[in-house]
Amino acid sequence: MRGLMQDVPLTIDTIFRHAEAHHGDVPIVTNSPTGPTRTTYAEWARRTRRLGGVLDTLGVSADGRVGTFAWNSARHLELYFAVPCTGRVLHTLNVRLFPEQLTYIANHAEDEVVFVDRTVLPLLWPLIDTMPTVRHVVVMDDGGDAEVPDDPRVHDYEELVAAAEPVEFDVRDERSAAAMCYTSGTTGNPKGVVYSHRSTVLHTMAVVAPNGFGIGIDDVAMPVVPMFHANAWGIAQAAPAAGAAMVFPGPMMQPQALADLIVTESVTFTAGVPTIWQGMLPHLAGRPHRLRKIGCGGSAVPPALSRAYEEQVGLPIYQAWGMTETHPVASGGTLARRYDDADAETITAQRARQGIPLFGVEARIVEAGTTDPLPWDDVATGELQVRGPWCAQEYYEADAGTELTTPDGWMKTGDVAAMDAFGSIRIADRTKDLIKSGGEWISSVDLENAIMSHPAVAEAAVVAVPSPKWGERPLACVVLKAGETATEQEILDHVRPQVASWWLPDAVEFIDEVPKTSVGKFSKKDLRARFAEFPATS
Amino acid sequence: MRGLMQDVPLTIDTIFRHAEAHHGDVPIVTNSPTGPTRTTYAEWARRTRRLGGVLDTLGVSADGRVGTFAWNSARHLELYFAVPCTGRVLHTLNVRLFPEQLTYIANHAEDEVVFVDRTVLPLLWPLIDTMPTVRHVVVMDDGGDAEVPDDPRVHDYEELVAAAEPVEFDVRDERSAAAMCYTSGTTGNPKGVVYSHRSTVLHTMAVVAPNGFGIGIDDVAMPVVPMFHANAWGIAQAAPAAGAAMVFPGPMMQPQALADLIVTESVTFTAGVPTIWQGMLPHLAGRPHRLRKIGCGGSAVPPALSRAYEEQVGLPIYQAWGMTETHPVASGGTLARRYDDADAETITAQRARQGIPLFGVEARIVEAGTTDPLPWDDVATGELQVRGPWCAQEYYEADAGTELTTPDGWMKTGDVAAMDAFGSIRIADRTKDLIKSGGEWISSVDLENAIMSHPAVAEAAVVAVPSPKWGERPLACVVLKAGETATEQEILDHVRPQVASWWLPDAVEFIDEVPKTSVGKFSKKDLRARFAEFPATS
């Protein structure tokens, strides 16, 4: 028997029309070197419809890829909607990628046009001739002072929008492509994920839910997580769908500027990677604010960080886990009522977990290379695999050997995790970052958390170094806080009671900085390369 | 270009598995004449899988209709999932329907089995021979003392569940039928709406959102709105999807019992029709509770009621609008931030509105019989029409003349509304309840609200009576509060300053009770019949 409901597709233009029709007076604020500029969803909607006209004028193909190379801003939000709502495919380029990666990605996606913020134009323009499919570069003046090249390919965003006619949005096929996102490239070359309209709308509804970010009409949402990576964790769709006000940092990504924006704009929800919150803490501590939830993910949230926020900012960090391949939010750490009366230690341990899957995603852990599920006993660890309408099936024109899906239809995450009796996920490590010592696995993340709880330590990254006897042994790379001192022995003494004896790192190397990826994650492939010749001590 | 995301269908078994996997220890409480009984999602899930086996044992066809005739209870929740998750179609029968309507509906849907609470068995059993397709009657002992007939068709629920094997749930087609709901029959014979798995999952995600009911893992949700009508406003799916605890009133629907349950079980979210809240107010006023949101809809929420709750219970009523045909929730009245500093009068007026569409539903008002949209100026009124993936396309085997969809694909609601500049809906009336006087429309709802603000009035219903001169004129039918008095003149004097002079009712009839439909709405078709011969005064 068939359902007899309307066959209305799940497309991004329904989000657009909802904000346009019902939240016209809700503000959108974008920070800039000369201070914040303000608009509303009504004005944004008018401009977005004209931007649809611009894409026609520029001759972008019906499903052409439209690159963006831009900070979080109201203009970027125009692109987030005008591109998919006219049937094209939004391709966000990460402004922090290395030049070779940028070229690789733009060519792989065959971008026809790139919309670029003036502040970052100097990072893109020198590469433009390495991107033969790019026929137009549209410059958005965000207060930068970079010189705009005199070249027939170069256009001014505002001039194009002013000259264009508004268009109707009416996407019919919910499974058509809406956006492409490449992974961070933490483990190798970035891989392209192609979101559909359907997956985007469903992910939006999932993050809006109270167990996700919980975004409603009362909220002021500020995505610190960049719109140029991992779909800004869905916030750029969730806020319009909820009628929440938006605050964009623009190019003003310094911790002080971000903290000020949170305070002055009465931000209630914000989200970003751990390094952001690490840096912002001293600028936010003790100040009056209206924050209700701080979302954090992308890499493990150190318990010490979450505790510091609870003590100094008045609310803990909400940890979410996900991947570019999962849109990206797949699980989140809202605490269940069973922890209502738990002691501080239990609650800290719970907040350090990656939480249970959002409704709509299912998760399992399996023995690597098999489809045999492992028990949910919080001890057994295996590859985390997920399933759901906003999980990727395959990469875009994937390299050989990057099979994403198991024979029984689950997505392989490359993360190693344990799950407790309630299916709460605890990421132990990335498969590629695990240290295999004497045939047993050591979790680099656990060691890092143990080291980072030392008061003198700012950052710690643990990587495998070759050992003739054990195969691999852990090496701790430690950055001390400015003005603090600690010896190798002190660090090891601090870690010893916290881990199994054979987990203890063979050595501690004091370094000036942990190398980071384009999105601020520890780049262990760089550390491994640097210490590949490290003299074995055991 | 195609999206490259997993093709995972939106089916109700994903809700089931989410609650089973991640919220096993969350309590489900059902009230009964002998006090509350308690279970958990884990136990519920085990039983629900066995109940799937029961449906096989009973020989219910692959997409057979499974009737329920039951109060809100954990067992009813088992049926809500076992039936659609095995591919069958849940058909909730309203225990308050008139016998002829019950027979009509069960035959129209061709129910193969009916699951019935023992307390209401005496209402169903005498009709059983008028329902030839019903081969089994399964009695759920909810503490009632009705005699269970000795008949081969009759089974005991617990015996069947105990004897059955658990089954796997794996629905593949999201557009297949999941449930049937018949409309209240306020305006004629009930009409059958067929929900799909897809529409159910999307409606679930919509009501979970903060702008809907906002249900999360911290909540204790108590649907007072019956599971036997209008899909319990989606709460029976939303709570498991959110991991919220559930509290079911069972047959204990007396205001005192409901209020006690809210207090003793720490209910945080509840929902029901206005008459429920009207009756419960004295029992809830001044008591300690943990309520966060009270949902109300099904008919207009009198401003006086919402104000009384704010004053005496400490939180206003959240008004939602919808229809069986919209699953049922389509719009809701969460106030936008523009009303943050509004005066009390403005806020009362806003709360009296039916609010803006939930994200996913679009609404318009049109000149009756056309597809010409009317302006959103809060003055123009026309037929409200909606569109979205949880709006019905057509009725199940509809009678001639019940066309639900316009030529351009919008659902006709039969409600007359105005919309303000932000698309907030203000229902003026049902098309069939409007009073046409001298060629102009008078809203019965507005007159009722004006009358009900008189301190001596308990209930008021205004209906059209024939007038030789004007076509129709309004007649006010008024129920006074116990122990209060008021004259016709006093009522009219109270109303006069609130409405246009030609709206003033021709007469006031004092009656003992407003006749109600099976779901507690004013049954104006009954009042119209009673006063059809009312002597014309103008």
Ligand SMILES: Nc1ncnc2c1ncn2[C@@H]1O[C@H](COP(=O)(O)OP(=O)(O)OP(=O)(O)O)[C@@H](O)[C@H]1O
């Ligand atoms: N809350 C979290 N805790 C621990 N790790 C996390 C968390 N959230 C995300 N991650 C890590 O980030 C990964 C997803 O990151 P992303 O999609 O940005 O690219 P990447 O995996 O870093 O890069 P690449 O796949 O190109 O190597 C996850 O697979 C996981 O390893």
Ligand SMILES: Nc1ncnc2c1ncn2[C@@H]1O[C@H](COP(=O)(O)OP(=O)(O)OP(=O)(O)O)[C@@H](O)[C@H]1O
């Ligand atoms: N918040 C509300 N304010 C005013 N009216 C409401 C509200 N919510 C629902 N309604 C009314 O209830 C109707 C939907 O009710 P339901 O689907 O239960 O059946 P019914 O319309 O009463 O019965 P039938 O269609 O069989 O005559 C709406 O069309 C509207 O008239």
Ligand SMILES: [Mg+2]
């Ligand atoms: Mg990855």
Ligand SMILES: [Mg+2]
């Ligand atoms: Mg109706």
